[in-house]
Each structure stands twice: as structure tokens, then as C-alpha cells.
Amino acid sequence: MDRDWIRIDKFISRDTASLLYAHVKLSAKRFQDLNDSGVTISDYVYGGYPTPHEASESNIAECFYMYGDLIMDTLLFDCKEKIENIIDKKLIPQYSYYRLYLNGNELVRHQDRKQCELSSTLCLGYDADYNWPIWVKDRHGKEIPIELEPGDMVIYKGCDVEHWREKFRGKNHAQVFLHYNLQDGEFSYNHLDGRVSVGIPHPSNTKHWFRGNR
Numbered sequence: 001m002d003r004d005w006i007r008i009d010k011f012i013s014r015d016t017a018s019l020l021y022a023h024v025k026l027s028a029k030r031f032q033d034l035n036d037s038g039v040t041i042s043d044y045v046y047g048g049y050p051t052p053h054e055a056s057e058s059n060i061a062e063c064f065y066m067y068g069d070l071i072m073d074t075l076l077f078d079c080k081e082k083i084e085n086i087i088d089k090k091l092i093p094q095y096s097y098y099r100l101y102l103n104g105n106e107l108v109r110h111q112d113r114k115q116c117e118l119s120s121t122l123c124l125g126y127d128a129d130y131n132w133p134i135w136v137k138d139r140h141g142k143e144i145p146i147e148l149e150p151g152d153m154v155i156y157k158g159c160d161v162e163h164w165r166e167k168f169r170g171k172n173h174a175q176v177f178l179h180y181n182l183q184d185g186e187f188s189y190n191h192l193d194g195r196v197s198v199g200i201p202h203p204s205n206t207k208h209w210f211r212g213n214r
Contacts, residue, residue, distance in 0.1 A: 004136070004138050004139055004156060004157055004160065004161045005136050005138070005146075005154055005155065005156035005157070005161055006086065006087070006154070006155045006156075007146055007148075007152065007153070007154050008086065008152065008153045008154075008155065009149075009151075009152050010151050010152065011079075011082070011122060011151060011152060011153035012079075012122065012151045012153075013151060014150055014151050016151070017122075017123065017124050017125060017150035017151040018124075018125060018150065020071070020072075020075075020124045020125075020174075020176065021124040021125030021150065021174050023071060024066075024098055024100050024124060024174040024176075025100065025172070025174070027046070027047055027064075027066060027069070028047070028064040028100050030046060031046050031047055031048065031064065034046065043201055044066075044067060044201040045201065046066075047064060047065055047066030047067075047069070048064070048065065048066075049062060049063070049064055049065070050062060050065070062105065063099050063100055063101050063102050063105045064099065064100045064102075065097065065098065065099045065100075066097070066098055067095060067096075067097045067201055067202060068095055068096065068097075068195065068198070068199055068200050068201055068202065069096060069098065069199070070198065070199030072096035072097075072098055072176050072178075073093075073095070073096045073198040073199050074198075074199075075096060075122075075176065075178065076093050076094075076095070076096045076178045076179075076180075076198075077093055077198070079120075079178055080093055080180070083118075083120065083155060083178075083180070086155065087118070087155065089118070089182055089183070089184070090182070090183035090184070091118060091180040091181070091182065091183065092180060092181045092182070092183055092188060092190065092191055093180055093191075093192065094115045094116070094179040094180055094181060094190060094191075094192060094193045095115070095179055095192065095193040095195070095202070096176060096177065096178055096179070097176070097177045097179070098124070098174065098175065098176040098177070099174070099175055099177075100172055100173075100174050101132075101165075101168050101172065101173040101174070101175070102168070102171070102172055103168060103169065103170060103171060103172075104167060104168065105167070105168045106164075106165055106166055106167040106168065107134075107163075107164050107165035108164055109137075109162050109163070109164040110162065110163070110164065111158070111159055111160065111161065111162055111163075112158035112159055112179075113159070114159060114181075114186075114187045114190065115179055115181065115187070115190050115193050116158035116159060116177075116179040117157070117158060117159050117180065117181045117182055117185055117186075117187055118155070118157065118158065118179075118180040118181065118182060119155070119156055119157075119158030119177060119178070119179050119180070120153050120154065120155045120156070120177065120178045120179075121134060121148075121153065121154050121156075121175050121176075121177050122148075122151075122152070122153045122175065122176050122177075122178065123148035123149060123150050123151065123152050123153070123174075123175060124150060124174040124175065124176055125150045125173075125174050126150075126170060126172065126173035126174065127170060127171040127172045127173075128168070128169070128170020128171060128172075128173060129170065130169070130170065131147040131148070131149070132147075132165065132168055132169075132170065132173050133145035133146055133147045133148075133165070134146050134148070134154060134163060134164075134165055135163060135164050135165065135166070136154075136156060136161050136162070136163045137161065137162040137163070138161070158179065179193075
């Protein structure tokens, strides 16, 4: 990919985005219902919230997330060929990661870890009276806001492109991130981010795999 980032309108259909948006919101409700019922939640099987320390250390928003959701990992593989055709590069799937941002959440400026060599962020849906942009800084130092409607995607060089979101003023906003490495790239030895299969959490400590999930 010659460009640092590419915006793709209607990468998935509005209907598919709406279904995945509902899935994210119900997953957040499931987590809260289990927690309210006194059920012990461990191993990030149902997603979760980063602790204040994890959020501070890894510069991530304190909002509901899920790493390696089976439906989203399915999307990771299903979108692979389409993204390959857009960037004219072969890819190795790593992992999916979604967030349900809430009012007041923000995303600080950052670049991603090596498992996010080629990243994408896909808008699933939002409840807000404005479009909340993701910002990118191109190789010339220009800061660019990119607004996405449900189904729209930005593909970007995760390790190279600084990106961020300013404080969210709406009710909620769901994004899923699909991360890949290049088959002919420096990190081609990575596969599924060290997991033995799809649809499962990362086996290592969270402080290692929270970084770069933006």
C-alpha cells in the first residue's frame, strides 16, 4: 500500500453493520448482567473493561471491549481477500478487537504494535447527534479527521500512522478493528497474535496485548 491510509465507503452493508452494532451492545449488556448477578468473570471470554492502570499504561479508553470475539474474528477472515485486493498485498490475519465507546471516552495519539502492521477500523454504528471522526497524521505531518458512517472503513498502516480520537460527546459508538501482518513484511512470522485458534482471548497477560488495539 503506497498511501498511509485509505477510506472505503460501504465496505460492508448497512444491514450487516447494524447487526454487528446490536451484537456489541448486547455483549456489553451481558457482561454487566453477569457482573450484577455476582458471576465471576475471568479470562476475558465475555469481554470487559480495562482497569484504570491498564488504560493509563496502554493509552486506551475505559470502555467495554472484546478481543477475539468469534463473530468479529469471522469478519477478520471474511474481509481479508477484499482488503488484499484494495491494497494489492497478501495478508496474515492476527485478531479482531471491538469497543463500545461511551460519552467522555477518548483515544490518545498513538501508533500500534507489530501485530497491527496493516490495520483497519470499521464503523458499526453510533448513538450521537454528530459524526465522531478518527484523526490520522500523514507522512507530511498533516492532521486529518476522517468521518465514518456505519459500514465505512479506514485501512491504515497501524505501526506507522499516528491516530487518535478526541473526547466523545454522544451516547455510544461501536468500532471493530481488524488487524493483519503483511505476508512479505518484517513481521510475517506472526499468526493469530499467538493464539492457537480464532474466537479466543490472547493467552498472554493483558498488559502485552492491550497495546495497539485502537
